[in-house]
Amino acid sequence: MPPISSEARTWPAEGLARVPYWIYQDEDIYRREQERIFRGATWNFLGLEAELPAPGDFKTTFVGEMPVVVTRDGKGRLRAFENRCAHRGALLCIKQRGNAKEFACVYHNWTYDLEGNLTGVAFRRGIQGKGGMPADAKPETEAPRKFRVASFCGLIFATLSEATPPLEDALGPEIAARIRRVMKEPIRLLGGYSQMFSNNWKLYLDNVKDTYHASLLHSFFTTFRLNRLSQKGGVIVGGDGGNHVSYTMMRTDTGGDEYERAGVRSAAGGYRLEAPELLESVDEIGDGISLQILGVFPGFVLQQIMNSLAVRQVLPKGVAETELVWTCFGYAADDEAMTERRMKQANLIGPAGYISMEDGAATAFVQRGVQGAAERAAFVEMGGRGVGSDESRVSETSVRGLWQAYRRHMEL
């Protein structure tokens, strides 16, 4: 059977309450996403300003699968451009990060300034009157594409499209306020790592936006009453539906037996921590919110889990492979005790995280589970069939918000 063209795919009639499984499997859809979403009218997260404090600092990263160089130019402005030499298309920067005055492609030594302008073509006029390019050659026409770059509270985003609304408008006021809440003062980088997931990138995004799963899959939470859905909290959907923030208030668990009565695996046992200092946290933002997970379409997550602060960048690496890049931070004014606290609470997150290690496993279970079911669909009706903010997190409203934004970009 020939592959079905993405143009021929139609979304189930039930709308946002269903997610067809071909969306995670179809190579043609994947290619279309690169063009319409990542290279389209979206703001893609590139990193933290704190990673590039000085003029000449640079890092390499990706927008979708497209390699990108991010720099701070000689005047201190942030720049981003395609990591592709105008000549033959080789990477023009092959380092993860560093400081440079210019970039030289290793293949034929064509050079670029910190803004991504082609500044030099080796032997352009040949040697001793022989060889070289014709006088009317304009290799600049194939120069790396430049991004519009915007920074909000030290978070760097970029877009290739002129049609993308200004960053703060695209975030929406509620999401912007919740970013400001965490990025409230100068930060200090504490380190990072990444995880490879054997699933489509949207399954991770969907997982982040799924407030319903948090206390059911992640039983560490529930066992120690960190985040039971009976705690006070909520979910706000912002932007065009693709942005969200979910939050939990500290120590407001009613102590009811909803989980026990529902027979939830994670409630059983009554295990206690021998070293509860792991969870000793300080309400450093001062509003009683102990946990906030914020997502910006298509691939950004900001996390505050007690005193564990991190940004996560979701990078598609093929139709069924995703890299999740974590960068953890504290505040520049942190004392030693706070850094130690953040190190201890780092046990909650990342590949070995008490409350995050299951995510990549669960999303890969979906990728494997739907292998023979491209024409079937996920059933997404918790909290109704629409998109909106919800006081309850027993809701899939922000998951539906994701698909609303996605379908608009993809015209599906």
Next chain:
Amino acid sequence: MDIELQLTVENLLARYVHALDEGRLEDWPEFFVDAGRYRITTAENHERGLPIPVLYADSRAMLRDRVTALRHANIYEAQRYRHTVSATLVERDGTSAARATSHFQVLRIMDTGESMLFASGRYLDRIRLNGAGGKPQFEEKIVVCDSRRFDTLLAIPL
């Protein structure tokens, strides 16, 4: 070379990886002194002096909590490790302690049959030679992974 010291350290490392690879997680904290520190990090963070760990404990109690969580709270597919430890360099550190640096590789074998090179790196160990019961124990074990990238999740300790 102090052959007895070398063999003492290599034997500790061998018993440590046998316990992990046989799934005897409950024995794992017993390789550490009470205030033992265990930290998994990446070479990149280590070299840049960035403190955030992949996994961190500063007491045996915290290691036991990790085992309890792995047994009763966390969800991960059935899997085993096969450690290979080599090139152990040992030097005495005072009369009752030693420092050791070793190379390690860990194969991860999933219940589905898939095997992969899961991690490689260095163990940076400080060892108390006369720990509990007169046996050597780790005062500190820093696991520096060569890569910053982990496949899916890291459940069983390295």
